[in-house]
Amino acid sequence: MLKRGMLRVLGAMSGTSLDGVDAAVLVTDGVEIAGFGETAYRPYSADERAVLRAALGAWPGEARAEAAAEVVETAHAELLSRFDPVDLVGFHGQTLAHDPQGRGTHQAGSGQVMAEVLGWPVVWDFRASDVQLGGQGAPLVPFYHHALARHIGAEGPVAFLNIGGVANVTWTDPRIPAPEHACLAFDCGPGNALMDDLMQARRGQMQDAGGALAATGQVQQDRLRDFRQHSYFRRIPPKSLDRAAPTPDIEGLSDADALATLAAGIAAGVSLAFEHFPAPPGQLWVCGGGRHNGTLMRMIAAGCDCSVAAVDEAGLDGDMIEAQAFAFLAARVARGLPTTCARTTGVAAAVGGGILSQPPDQTH
Numbered sequence: 001m002l003k004r005g006m007l008r009v010l011g012a013m014s015g016t017s018l019d020g021v022d023a024a025v026l027v028t029d030g031v032e033i034a035g036f037g038e039t040a041y042r043p044y045s046a047d048e049r050a051v052l053r054a055a056l057g058a059w060p061g062e063a064r065a066e067a068a069a070e071v072v073e074t075a076h077a078e079l080l081s082r083f084d085p086v087d088l089v090g091f092h093g094q095t096l097a098h099d100p101q102g103r104g105t106h107q108a109g110s111g112q113v114m115a116e117v118l119g120w121p122v123v124w125d126f127r128a129s130d131v132q133l134g135g136q137g138a139p140l141v142p143f144y145h146h147a148l149a150r151h152i153g154a155e156g157p158v159a160f161l162n163i164g165g166v167a168n169v170t171w172t173d174p175r176i177p178a179p180e181h182a183c184l185a186f187d188c189g190p191g192n193a194l195m196d197d198l199m200q201a202r203r204g205q206m207q208d209a210g211g212a213l214a215a216t217g218q219v220q221q222d223r224l225r226d227f228r229q230h231s232y233f234r235r236i237p238p239k240s241l242d243r244a245a246p247t248p249d250i251e252g253l254s255d256a257d258a259l260a261t262l263a264a265g266i267a268a269g270v271s272l273a274f275e276h277f278p279a280p281p282g283q284l285w286v287c288g289g290g291r292h293n294g295t296l297m298r299m300i301a302a303g304c305d306c307s308v309a310a311v312d313e314a315g316l317d318g319d320m321i322e323a324q325a326f327a328f329l330a331a332r333v334a335r336g337l338p339t340t341c342a343r344t345t346g347v348a349a350a351v352g353g354g355i356l357s358q359p360p361d362q363t364h
Contacts, residue, residue, distance in 0.1 A: 189269020
């Protein structure tokens with residue numbers, strides 16, 4: 001049995017950018033944030049990334065999905081075993097396929113295996129129950145964004161933008177105590193995956209560090225205008241994307257112009273998201289790897305009618321928000337609290353997702 005009150009929870013996240021595993025300790029009861037603990041990162045090797053990339057789109061039972069699960073479990077076990085003992089683990093796994101209106105959602109990696117390897121209780125498979133009940137299964141971080149807004153003392157509506165492989169946004173009002181009544185969230189468009197894929201394909205590099213190459217390019221405005229007309233941006237939230245998000249046409253462009261146009265497309269998705277917010281946010285806090293791209297950040301700031309800043313300026317760790325979020329959500333699952341609601345994933349009613357797996361010596 002989990003103890004009452006605050007728990008020391010270890011969250012882990014492997015995102016759509018396929019760069020590696022983030023892990024972070026959060027002290028929480030699933031409602032309030034009492035403190036932040038140690039963090040760590042374990043990059044995937046080139047061979048591991050190749051296995052994961054080859055498995056994108058795979059469903060359980062396929063050989064490539066099983067190979068990906070082995071990579072995910074091995075990497076997580078190596079990283080999480082470095083931490084001091086915790087009360088609970090939140091294990092997201094690696095999303096390989098996401099088709100909420102069709103076959104469902106598939107995150108590679110077994111939380112039961114992780115519980116057996118680590119010897120700690122593990123919450124996992126966060127998305128499936130939401131999808132089964134009619135939700136999009138994404139985004140999952142909004143309830144944590146709400147807790148962060150309260151933790152940093154925000155006095156009115158704010159928005160959080162996470163730029164990972166896909167970009168997602170949360171509008172939240174911290175004056176409302178219950179997150180299921182205080183959040184609107186959705187995937188707002190493409191994220192780092194577009195630029196990272198281009199750099200990998202054309203230059204054999206993982207990313208355009210700092211947006212340096214994009215800064216030398218010219219945005220192709222005609223292609224950007226076409227991209228902004230994509231029907232996804234007008235669809236009423238909640239809504240979600242997989243890694244194959246809408247993409248600006250970059251065929252025939254130089255590397256620099258292509259990157260500049262892709263960055264402008266990401267920024268356009270963010271600015272168009274504001275049309276769906278219930279009220280203007282006073283601040284847009286940016287987290288995820290995309291906040292390190294200075295060119296992209298300048299484009300986002302230019303398109304938003306509020307202050308834009310990295311969450312680090314609020315004293316938070318912008319690289320670890322998602323890992324912390326799965327620690328927070330794990331605590332909520334263990335406490336029987338909802339993790340998604342109609343205004344975050346479109347699920348019919350507020351629901352708690354996730355499976356709690358116990359290590360062998362705690363199953364009775």
